[in-house]
Amino acid sequence: MRMTLQQKYKILVVDDEPDLEPLLLQRMRRAIRAGRYEFVFAGNGLEALHKLDEDETIDMVLSDINMPQMDGLTLLDQIPEVNPNIRSVIISAYGDMKNIRTAMNRGAFDFVTKPIDFKDLQVTIDRTLNHVEELKAALSARDKLVSLQNELDVASNIQQSILPTELPQEHDYQMFGSMKSARNVGGDFYDVVRLPDRRVGLAIADVSDKGVPAALFMMSTRTLLKGAAIGAINPGDVIGTVNQLLCEDNEAAMFVTLIYGVYDPETGRLTYANGGHNPPLIVHSDNSSTLLPPTDGLALGLVPGYEYQQRTVTVAPGEALVLYTDGVTEAMNGDEEEFGVERLQDIFKKSNPHEPYAITRLIFDAVDTFAGDTPQSDDVTCLTLCRG
Template structure:
């Protein structure tokens, strides 16, 4: 609501108050008129009830006077019965009259009158009782003395009551007339002054509202940046509080507009600088993405894409990095004529640093392995070299196994990595026993214990990183090793392609739409038996075919 509307509202409120005063005056006149009618109604009711009492009193007196001195007992009893009925009605009416009186002064006078009636009733009853008892002399004395005295007292009290009620009504009416006159005078005065009050209220409201309206419009112009100082010059020239306010507002508005212009100029300059820097950042981002694509291609090229062909085994390998560059890696390479090296590893961290450390670890480990060292010695030498060249203090967990293709015996060492899973040809699923080694790159001079396992034809090795067992769903639950073992339960009857697909699908179904936080890498190798046994079996098949021919 604007100030102008508020001021006009105050003027309207003043008019309403004046009208309310006039309405109250009129209501007072009406209320007093009703009060006068109430007074007359009450006086009329008192007169009516007192008149009824007087009539019944006269009837009882007539019955009492109608008894002759020589009347018989039966006539007296009959007259007394009629008298008693009127007397009972007189008593009930007296109670009604007393209850109908609201004025305390009238109540006192009526009470005195009713007391006189009660005394007269008692004397009349005593006279009848004396007649019925046969004591006519006593009855005659009470009739001539007491009854006459009571009748005189009643008439006196009736006169007093009538005069009091008339005087009370006259006084109330006089007071009512005076009040009505005063109320009418006030109402007329208010009605006469009201037009002047209306004019004065609107005049004051206009004198205050116009300058405030001008200041309001000027404020809107400032907001739209269209303010001109001469817009409020007629208010500035006033020598009052509104003029002082307008002068302060004018100076402030000029300063605000100047600051806005300066700020806009600075914002434009900064915007141009930001656009230039954003263009530079986009260029750098494109160059970085190109370099990352090249690095990802180089990383993929570093890992072997397929295992060397050999009749004693078959294998598959997959690496799914969580970012553009992963820290996991796998490796397999021929050692001599009858052995193959199997490696699965997980570098701490992700991204470019992990990828570089992965490349160094793989190169050092493969170089050491090709020199014919045992699995434990190979990990020990690789750990020493990594600790000497590890400025970022990264580490790598690794499993390295050397599988003899003729005997099926694999010696292995574990540097803090997840133990591989063995799926036997009969369907049994187990994990390789741990050898207690520590991750490489943490401490130099460590030794690594070795373990051995004999594989039979049809046994499958499943080497993996913790990105599989620790894959999380939307609620933060892990896939776990137990679920991995369950998904490998039927893999002894499946091809390696199906084994890889089933594990990948199981992890994907569990994770759902949850983001991948760690690399997932696994290497699957199935041992088919000694090459001599495989060749002999093939030769037997050929001979059997020739004989049949």
């Protein structure tokens, strides 16, 4: 279960712009007054290292890239020598994929772009601090990891800590996502990326393998996806970029199935590319449903240089787009039958609540009822978008 942020966390902000400190303190004043955050500031990487040396209670670093004396990328290299358990978030220029990739390679947990969206910044801070808590729990339990189940518990916590805590709820569309982890933890995740002109990128994925390696591979995939999504327009190019980066550093030979689409709420058009994942479902207003046409893409991390194709469909008013992982369709009952796509579509012939939380809950309940007492062998994950 994901931990909640209850204690006070100390965040070191590293930036040479003098206006950032009063602006950040003003925009984060509620969280500061509530005792959730305490901010300390440094003007460059050298000053930040001194503060980290002097104060062992700093939990995370939020750093700009371009600064005098020592820039943010060099600082990222130095932080593990001071405290390997600190997690860093980088502030980058919009679309600066070169520096974003370098930052991720040097251990950045996440990034935000300029101009700073303070709502997105708070979500990113909370997600990073959740991860810090899970990491602390993992380290404290390190000596107790004498069984596979202990390791899987750690993996589950890592997995939950990076899922988005807030999804868009707009006047013309709403979203909801949820994941129910299995005992044999895999690497499911979903994410949403806000893009210019009210467009939104949405993704769902399933990493091969299980346990901590899958959770870490999932975390890397999610970060690469977010970076690629703000650096490219076409979903096929986004998935292709992530695939190439995963292929370049994949000694464990893991792979991930992933679907990524860009939804335009002004038109209802969804442009998507599919890397070997289950085809999403559009639930129509008459309770019928249709699987999205395939794009015949391979799973990511297997073939470098692979070109991913994309398609465009329209989600009509009153329709729902349902993304899911194979934990739904491959759920087994006591007779070793799979839940399957047909049963998934049959759910909506009987009931179509037209609300993303209710649709997701309907799927989870149907899978649970079908499986009965049969243990869950894979994560069950859904991401639902409803057009108003």
